[in-house]
Amino acid sequence: MKWLGAFLLLCTTTWIGFEWSKKLSDRPKHIRQLINALQILEAEIVYSQLPLQEAFEVIGRQLPKPANLLFAQVAVALQSNTANLTEIWSASVNQWVKLANLDKNEQEILLQFGATLGQHDAVQQTKHIQLALHHLEREMQEARDQHIKYAKLAKSLGVLGGLFIIVLLF
């Protein structure tokens, strides 16, 4: 019975450590997806000259899992809702950030970017996209550094913390 309890405790803390490490490794991936999304958006605006709603639909179809939800949701909301784009965008971003592993910084970048969406002509819009891309690149670099630094630490701390508690309670 004692051994079973110890085993369960060790499993739990190890799992917590791995979950923490996964969170750290997911953040750069999700920022990378956002960067891809903005690049596709830029291409759609400059070359295909699609309206924003159709561009969002294209992005929603093309991207992998967490990032596409944001754009698909905005596209759907644009079809049914009569509120202006900035409001729809910020509501969707605020909802979506909880789903993906992103920080306040990325949320702020996305919100600021959303405030410029649909306000300018194509040339100005590409400049704003470039600005947002630049900010996201910086965030991704930082997230990557953190991942390299802390991912292994999180895993080992989970296992060792579990062992520590077990020895303490033995």
Added chain:
Amino acid sequence: MLADATILFQIAGIGIIVALIHTILKQMGKEEIAQFATLVGFIIVLVIVVNGLSDLFQQIKSVFLFQG
């Protein structure tokens, strides 16, 4: 006698694990947290040892001073 052996192994285990945690945290450049972890481990071991010592003094008192 068996309980004494357990307490020795427990303290040894705590020492090893705290040393590992200290090494890992230090490697990742978190010196302050490493120091703090070592301090916490030390305090825990200190509490265990003081408990054992208090038992010992109770035993001595009950042997030499004829008290419960």
